[in-house]
Amino acid sequence: MFDYRQYQRGYFMPPVSCMDWTKKEYVDKAPVWCSVDLRDGNQALVEPMSLEQKLEFFKLLVAVGFKEIEVGFPAASETEYEFLRTLIEKDMIPDDVTIQVLTQAREHIIKKTFEAVKGAPRAVVHVYNSTSLAQREQVFRKSKEEIKQIAVDGAKLLKELAEKEEGNFAFEYSPESFTGTEPEYALEVCNAVLDVWEPTADNKAIINLPATVEMSMPHVFASQVEYMSKNLHFRDNVVLSLHPHNDRGTGVADAELGLLAGADRIEGTLFGNGERTGNVDIITLAMNMYAQGVNPELDLSNMPKLAETFERLTKMKIHERHPYCGKLVFAAFSGSHQDAISKGMHYRVEKDPAHWTVPYLPINPEDVGRTYDSDVIRINSQSGKGGVAYVLEHNYGMIIPKKMREDLGYAVKDISDVQHKEIAPDEVLEIFEKRYKKFTPVFKITEVHFKQVDGIQTVVTIEQDGKKVEIEASGNGRLDAVSNALAKHFNKPCEIMCYEEHALKDGSDSSAIAYVGIEHGAKGSFGIGIDHDIIRASIDALESAMNRSLIEE
Numbered sequence: 001m002f003d004y005r006q007y008q009r010g011y012f013m014p015p016v017s018c019m020d021w022t023k024k025e026y027v028d029k030a031p032v033w034c035s036v037d038l039r040d041g042n043q044a045l046v047e048p049m050s051l052e053q054k055l056e057f058f059k060l061l062v063a064v065g066f067k068e069i070e071v072g073f074p075a076a077s078e079t080e081y082e083f084l085r086t087l088i089e090k091d092m093i094p095d096d097v098t099i100q101v102l103t104q105a106r107e108h109i110i111k112k113t114f115e116a117v118k119g120a121p122r123a124v125v126h127v128y129n130s131t132s133l134a135q136r137e138q139v140f141r142k143s144k145e146e147i148k149q150i151a152v153d154g155a156k157l158l159k160e161l162a163e164k165e166e167g168n169f170a171f172e173y174s175p176e177s178f179t180g181t182e183p184e185y186a187l188e189v190c191n192a193v194l195d196v197w198e199p200t201a202d203n204k205a206i207i208n209l210p211a212t213v214e215m216s217m218p219h220v221f222a223s224q225v226e227y228m229s230k231n232l233h234f235r236d237n238v239v240l241s242l243h244p245h246n247d248r249g250t251g252v253a254d255a256e257l258g259l260l261a262g263a264d265r266i267e268g269t270l271f272g273n274g275e276r277t278g279n280v281d282i283i284t285l286a287m288n289m290y291a292q293g294v295n296p297e298l299d300l301s302n303m304p305k306l307a308e309t310f311e312r313l314t315k316m317k318i319h320e321r322h323p324y325c326g327k328l329v330f331a332a333f334s335g336s337h338q339d340a341i342s343k344g345m346h347y348r349v350e351k352d353p354a355h356w357t358v359p360y361l362p363i364n365p366e367d368v369g370r371t372y373d374s375d376v377i378r379i380n381s382q383s384g385k386g387g388v389a390y391v392l393e394h395n396y397g398m399i400i401p402k403k404m405r406e407d408l409g410y411a412v413k414d415i416s417d418v419q420h421k422e423i424a425p426d427e428v429l430e431i432f433e434k435r436y437k438k439f440t441p442v443f444k445i446t447e448v449h450f451k452q453v454d455g456i457q458t459v460v461t462i463e464q465d466g467k468k469v470e471i472e473a474s475g476n477g478r479l480d481a482v483s484n485a486l487a488k489h490f491n492k493p494c495e496i497m498c499y500e501e502h503a504l505k506d507g508s509d510s511s512a513i514a515y516v517g518i519e520h521g522a523k524g525s526f527g528i529g530i531d532h533d534i535i536r537a538s539i540d541a542l543e544s545a546m547n548r549s550l551i552e553e
């Protein structure tokens with residue numbers, strides 16, 4: 001059955017309009033980040049991480065710069081408990097990092113959690129219970145008052161145990177399934193919890209609003225967040241946190257609009273791992289800030305290493321199109337994109353602009369440890385001349401003349417089309433050299449002599465069909481003289497329409513490359529020559545161009 005009528009909108013709008021967030025344009029400062037990879041991320045894995053894997057993941061999160069890390073649900077399993085004890089007993093928690101642990105609002109689970117967290121230098125104890133209409137009716141079968149009482153009892157027990165146990169504790173409360181809860185009721189429950197905790201400037205409480213299941217468009221969530229932010233008790237002493245999931249595919253938008261609506265903190269995971277469609281992806285969120293010139297306060301500069309560690313430890317796969325980190329997210333196969341990127345990169349060299357403005361690349365791939373060589377311009381049958389020229393220039397220092405690019409572009413893309421595959425840079429070079437370098441199916445130039453008398457006189461020896469022929473001619477310059485000799489011998493024009501040359505490598509042993517195009521049909525016929533001697537290189541280039549023109553007649 002595929003019947004939309006069985007569904008309805010399951011969220012609730014705030015009782016008053018809360019749209020002040022629409023007046024803000026962008027997120028102008030990094031929120032407090034809290035990684036929940038080791039808890040929400042871990043609880044969603046087919047095979048939750050082992051103790052060693054969690055320890056390695058913890059170190060990764062610290063290296064990235066997380067200052068708050070939810071390390072687990074210590075009452076859930078022996079591994080979770082052991083992990084927490086190892087972090088504490090082996091003194092593995094850096095001075096500027098606070099760990100966080102999650103517990104249901106149930107007495108024995110809270111007690112076990114406090115036992116597990118004993119001796120932590122700093123810890124947030126995070127208690128939750130579901131407040132949504134659906135869970136009240138179906139799971140708990142309790143009234144609003146009874147559900148509120150679960151939260152209040154949990155809050156009281158946290159306060160009581162924190163006073164008794166050794167440690168430095170802060171509290172967090174989540175009205176779980178907030179997005180399916182009437183905002184007035186969620187507010188009532190959160191305020192009842194805050195009234196128990198009475199947070200102060202020195203001991204702030206965290207109220208965390210989870211989009212446990214993402215149920216609405218992001219502007220609805222933002223309005224719900226704004227309503228809570230404006231009406232929470234002790235607001236100045238409350239850190240308002242968000243915990244978006246991604247069921248509708250807009251977890252990042254929820255978080256961004258939620259920040260505009262007054263939130264201070266984000267709970268999420270690397271690469272968006274988490275229950276069902278995942279938690280909000282902190283990498284995308286942070287990189288979105290970075291790409292707009294805002295310091296995300298996380299170091300994501302070695303994305304390949306992050307991705308490799310994440311995939312190895314979680315056994316999850318990062319999608320090739322995953323923003324900022326997927327294998328293909330900086331790749332341009334299509335001709336017009338490649339052309340614009342290539343021109344944008346040249347513009348940077350030429351003008352040295354203050355900001356990154358290269359078309360089609362929201363950030364410089366090198367900022368996140370990617371390279372131009374293999375990540376950006378990639379060649380297949382959708383590619384164009386600009387991209388092919390870029391690959392040769394970027395990888396081999398060959399600056400293909402504008403007039404020659406179309407001929408080369410089609411030669412390369414046709415091969416990709418026939419072979420139905422991407423053409424790697426070394427294959428582009430191979431096609432280029434095969435087509436233009438020492439292309440001599442009709443004749444070869446075996447000797448050339450010049451005399452400078454009133455212009456240049458030349459004697460060119462060619463080998464054709466196994467026979468050698470000497471041709472005499474003259475011209476304005478050496479190449480002109482040789483082209484006149486070829487025109488005379490083949491009784492066909494050999495007009496040079498394009499000539500460019502440049503050194504290939506720096507240093508005294510550098511070779512030069514010469515590109516020669518002669519008039520032929522609408523587009524011309526081309527050749528290249530590479531030699532230490534530029535005259536030799538240009539004659540070789542002319543030889544190839546004339547050969548092609550002869551066989552394509």
Ligand SMILES: CC(=O)SCCNC(=O)CCNC(=O)[C@H](O)C(C)(C)COP(=O)(O)OP(=O)(O)OC[C@H]1O[C@@H](n2cnc3c(N)ncnc32)[C@H](O)[C@@H]1OP(=O)(O)O
Binds near residue numbers: 130139140212
């Ligand atoms: C949206 C989220 O991600 S929330 C976090 C979810 N993560 C996890 O659940 C992973 C770790 N959980 C576990 O290992 C286990 O659930 C435990 C160890 C915590 C508890 O195990 P158990 O008591 O065996 O089972 P279970 O979690 O099913 O408990 C269900 C009972 O707790 C109640 N309950 C569930 N959540 C809460 C809560 N947050 N606060 C109070 N009571 C709760 C249920 O109503 C139910 O009550 P009943 O026994 O009267 O029917």
Ligand SMILES: CC(C)C(=O)C(=O)O
Binds near residue numbers: 040102243
């Ligand atoms: C416990 C809460 C914050 C949670 O994980 C969720 O609601 O998704």
